[in-house]
Amino acid sequence: MVAASLPHTNFESCSGREGFTEGEIKMGNYLFKAEAPPPVVLVPPLFERPQLTERSRMLESSYDLLFSKLARAKLFRDYFEEADYTLGRIILQPADDPRVDVTATVRAQRTGVPGARVGGEAVFRMQRDANDPYTFWDLMAGSSNNILKFRACSYDPLTKLGVFAVAPVLTKKRVEGEDFGSIGFRYSTNLLSAGFVASPLMLDIFHSRAWLVSKVGPFTAGVQYKPYTSLGELQPTSWDDRRNWSIAVDYGTASKGVLKPSFNFCLEVIGDSKLIASYYHHLVVQRRVKNPLEDEAVVGITNYVDVGFEFETRLREDEEVDEALRQPTSMQLAASWQANKNVLLKAKIGTVSSVLAFCFKSWWQPSVTFSFAVARDHLTDKTRFGFGIRSENFGGVSYERADPNYVMLTPSKTHEAEGIMRDLNQRPVLQDDVDSGRSEKLPAELRPLDDIL
Structure with a gap:
């Protein structure tokens, strides 16, 4: 049992030697020569867990969530x-x-802002299974128009x-139709x-919504019918009105999966009135670091970098277009x-405002996230x-250690996967598992999402 927990060693006879150097262990007539552990790269968890964002997506149109x-x-x-x-938020x-689980949010608007108010909502949620976010029910109570919603x-x-x-x-x-309830x-x-x-109370085609999205290779295309309502009118236009599509x-x-880079370029036409062009890129980069709080074997850390842009413009100048759609190019x-x-x-x-945000998260149990944002409004020249x-008690999240095969470093003899596997207190992130989709060994925060379009 003792030998099983010893570091990786080379066995040499030490008969006749009166002493041994640091890094060597003497047991009987044999000398155990400890090898330095292979270099590893830290893999941090995400600030916001992906499953918290995705877990209610089955209630929404896929068109509104994809792209x-x-x-x-x-x-x-x-x-x-x-x-x-x-x-x-908790x-x-x-x-x-x-x-x-229970989620509660309170927003207190800054004093001095016209119409300043305090609001919030609370959600009690129950899932069929902790690992199945797509079968659930919840009860929402809030200060919005819908005071209590199921x-x-x-x-x-299958x-x-x-x-x-x-x-x-x-x-x-x-x-609106959603105020009367809906079934999908x-x-x-x-x-x-x-x-x-x-809506069960408005069973006609003009109040219904529908979508169709398909993926072929790197291309994803979709169409959605959503009734358009003019200002001051409760009845939507007919189904063949192009503003509905x-x-x-x-x-x-x-x-x-968060550990694999990705990019998306999207073009969308909304209601025959607005064009949106966007690009989003998720990068997984590794940088060298010397952290005195970590082991000497830690030579780098994985960073998550996201960049993107959105361009939005009107397609036509039309008096029939609502003010919400008649906004300038941004x-x-x-x-x-x-x-x-x-x-x-x-x-x-942005053309409307520029914002800078700093966030700090302590991974205690429960974890606490502090954020500070400063915004400059270019239209009013005011700074906000x-x-x-935020706090959550999911806990149990810490750095993962990446297998040297996952590390983008110059290969050497010390780059051996078994070097990390010897440490029973570490769970290495294997690049082969990430590439092949085998995610059962990965922590929940780093696993790829279910393969549902």
């Missing part, structure tokens, strides 16, 4: 949108029942069929997604850099500030 929309929303909004607020999950979703991975429903229990006023059906595979959503096409090598660039597991830096430059604090 890098989720990734771009995270890049262009997260930690930026609170420039006018002080935000607090996510709590009982240790004895991981199927249940949502439920069920998805069968038949690829899903059904979902949203029911506003308590509502201040019922104006979907078919989702890794290459095709189709579905529709209808949106189309998008995407080219890229989208990766569902463009924005954004980048984020996660330097380690504790520090995240984000910046955005915001602060946020």
